[in-house]
């Protein structure tokens with residue numbers, strides 16, 4: 001088993017995920033870039049390798065159990081453990097549709113943003129338990145906060161896509177439950193809010209750069225033994241649930 005740390009970032013072929021991969025690899029960590037398209041994943045990994053980083057694409061569609069199982073098997077046989085899992089892959093299908101949104105849109109959103117995280121984490125957990133001090137980071141959003149959504153004066157109070165926000169709220173609960181289940185292990189599980197970041201997800205409308213958007217997740221992925229678990233953080237600190 002290699003002493004070098006190994007990270008898997010899902011949905012890492014672009015956006016915040018690719019930048020999280022770049023920042024982790026810049027710390028000397030070997031990074032696997034999960035991508036549902038190997039072509040897009042390989043292009044991103046190639047870009048990072050051209051910067052001298054140890055980055056490799058791995059096929060992983062978080063809604064396709066076969067690719068999840070194959071990825072776990074590959075990581076097991078090639079590395080024997082997984083130190084860091086960043087559940088970054090996510091979609092935002094609804095805009096301000098409110099209750100007019102189709103039920104199918106909510107189901108599709110949950111397939112990726114919630115069930116995908118569960119399926120990937122469940123498959124990778126035996127490998128994370130083999131690492132010295134596993135770290136699991138779930139890419140949430142400030143839009144998943146019940147407290148912030150309930151505050152009419154919150155800066156993003158007007159942004160309430162029901163599928164996306166409820167999926168991130170469910171992901172927050174999953175974070176709390178995973179952390180609780182793993183509290184007697186060395187594994188830490190936290191949710192990261194990247195802030196409103198310019199990516200394809202929002203047609204590049206966010207004011208933050210991907211460098212800024214990746215910061216909280218990278219910090220949580222590399223926490224020391226005395227770092228928190230079961231929390232929800234942006235780059236400034238705690239986000240209210």
Ligand SMILES: NC(=O)c1ccc[n+]([C@@H]2O[C@H](COP(=O)([O-])OP(=O)(O)OC[C@H]3O[C@@H](n4cnc5c(N)ncnc54)[C@H](OP(=O)(O)O)[C@@H]3O)[C@@H](O)[C@H]2O)c1
Nearest residue numbers: 011013015016061062088089090139141196197199200201
């Ligand atoms: N941007 C923001 O302002 C913001 C704010 C809060 C939270 N977030 C969260 O941050 C995360 C990254 O978002 P982003 O802004 O970087 O979005 P993005 O640029 O659209 O990137 C999303 C990534 O997820 C991948 N993906 C989507 N469905 C997938 C699936 N079924 N299996 C595997 N990969 C899949 C995409 O792959 P393809 O290229 O194949 O589509 C892409 O690599 C998401 O969880 C998002 O909800 C973003």
